[in-house]
Amino acid sequence: MTRTLSAEIARFPLSTPFRISRGVKTVAEVVEVEVAQDGAVGRGEGMPYARYGESLDGALAEIAAVRDAIAAGAGRDDVLTLMRPGAARNAVDCALWDLEATLSGKSVSALIGDPPVGAVATAMTVGLDTPEAMGAAAAAYADYPLVKIKVDRNDPLAQIRAVRAAAPRPRIIVDPNESWTIAEVRDLQSALIDLRIDLLEQPLPSEDDGALAGFTSAIPIAADESAHVAGDIDALADRYQVVNIKLDKTGGLTAALTLADAAVARGLGLMTGCMVSSSLSIAPAMIVAARSGFVDLDGPLWLANDRPGGVRAERGMMRPPSPGFWGGLSA
Template sequence: MSLDATFERVSMPLADPFTISRGTQTDAENVIVRIADEGGMTGVGGAAPAAHYGETAGTVEAVLPDLLAAVEEVGDPHALHEIETELAAVVNDNPAARTAVSIAVHDLAAKRLGVPLYRLWGLDADAAPATSFTIGLDETERVREKTAAAVDAGYSVLKIKLGTDRDRELIDAVRDAAPDARVRVDANEAWTPREAVAKTEWLADSGVEFVEQPVPAEDPEGLRFVYERSALPIAADESCVTLSDIPAIADRCDIANLKLMKTGGLLEARRMIAAARAHGLDVMCGCMIESNASIAAAAQLAPLLDYADLDGSLLLADDPYDGIEMPAGEIRLGAQERSGTGARLADE
């Protein structure tokens, strides 16, 4: 079988500047991969590289020719395990680049069988949790306005970025605007262990569900300190990058947060979910700020999750790709009429 692969870089402006404790983002650079079979059926995938993990759009573009050559050499889009093994052998690092190729191949394989990817995996669409909608760091009144707008749009689960000297003020503003919403907090490594423990006390009083990555990933004992004393469940994100991290965080958190752009592929993501379950952890899947070229694939995993944070495309001013319907955060896999991941060009 002959496969033809191409890729292109796309720059997408955000609807609003997006700030976390590490900085502000105004646009997102993704790299889109397309892999076509002899009949012209095409699988689509996307890379959303993060400099925090050592990747940029430039590094993705640099390694994609070798990754795509490996796929073309295997030749069979249904040989998913062989392909992901070859991708990891060709490029040991660069997980976002490998993920883009993995998604495109999975999309093509499911399209060739005429089924949505979640059905190829035998999953129940009705088991998908709602995704949260993220409110980035901003001036307090602007956070209040963004929260009110999210509630007006129907979102019932909100993720609030913290990591400032105004954290309590920001949460109070969120609760004023969204008294009935389910609220989660993400500090993106901004707190010290003792600071994190203290903050969980009043965050619990504000009805927060859990706290994500309270301390730096480079401080595993600090994460354990928080976990053992926290008034709230703790999710590990920056501390949970690859499969080998799962055993290491099992006694330091309650929730493993995986992201496709960290895992290196869809099969590896499913392995991480299984490993987290085996270690007694709940599972969340998050995202970068991404096109539906990759978010649609992450949504296919939703029935395996306890929590979803898949709003990456929702934060864009314009996405060249359509994906899975997520009105008010509901991940409507059951409404998916298209085979594959459900991603397609918005003007198709």
């Protein structure tokens, strides 16, 4: 067996700026990994996130550190101990899954014993802006199944009301990106019910979410920044009702599946999320999405140009990529 690993940075300009409470993104910068063996190539992608102390150069260094081990035949289980959870491990893990699917002639879904991946309803994100601008953006999604609203502490009710008025039908996720306090979570409960909000995502900073312990929310609350790997679940089970699984946090599909099993075992619901990234990040996440009650995989839809053959979305329904794109998945 001759195996090689390579990694490079890829940049994808966004069609419009993506605004959340922490800042504005105009380009998605990702790390792409390829693992080649016996004429087959597996690909994976990770999006290093500064919120978690990651950088592009740091991710490339982490990947370079395991190049010899991968060349010597290290597999996905080995990578779990050789690399820390994060974007770099995600790219390597997903490349190994893709390679295994290609060499075996089976899809990744078949390899893990799941049904073929089909279309899923994905949230369409309304970025943080003035209430008027957010309402105008939401009007385009008025008959879509699911909308996600990015808010902050600057009159979030006005932002949410503007979106709900423009889109009265969809389920709605509200995401403050850690910008609220526990007092605001309490005070906004009745308004969130009146506005028919289905999920509140990570309202408090992760270091402050102990304030949620024992709090009974009328709206299910999802852990995002607080939940990375399966080992986090025990500490979160009395604070949250849903876990947002992102492969860039777990460090790949392998760990994401373990996290999903751990969350379900503790009675928590599942959400699948993503960073703003290309379809190479989204294809493996669709496997977890098939198990989830909430799906937020519209990252590639923010790009001016996605990778050819990637996932496709129509009126809020996301379909798997074209045959041969990743992992043997196809529409």
